[in-house]
Amino acid sequence: MFRKLIESSEIDVDGHVYVAHYFEQKTARGTRRYSCEVVLDAGDRIILDDDSMMSLEAKVARLAPATVYSRALAGRRSEAA
Numbered sequence: 001m002f003r004k005l006i007e008s009s010e011i012d013v014d015g016h017v018y019v020a021h022y023f024e025q026k027t028a029r030g031t032r033r034y035s036c037e038v039v040l041d042a043g044d045r046i047i048l049d050d051d052s053m054m055s056l057e058a059k060v061a062r063l064a065p066a067t068v069y070s071r072a073l074a075g076r077r078s079e080a081a
Helices: 053-080
Strands: 003-013 016-026 032-041 044-050
Touching (some): 003 053, 016 053
Antiparallel strands (some): 032 044
């Protein structure tokens, strides 16, 4: 099963721009599955998947900023300890 890159875009979260790569993959049953890899840092990525591209894009729009904010909060908390 190989993934095919179908789109790359950028997500802006409070002035920080993150690259998002969208992939399509055919399953063993012949259906299509879509995934998105959001690159936060060189070794830090968020990977999301869904059955439709439209649903995946909506999921990325909601969850990518939430993940960035939660990691920022976790970083502040560990600095205070």
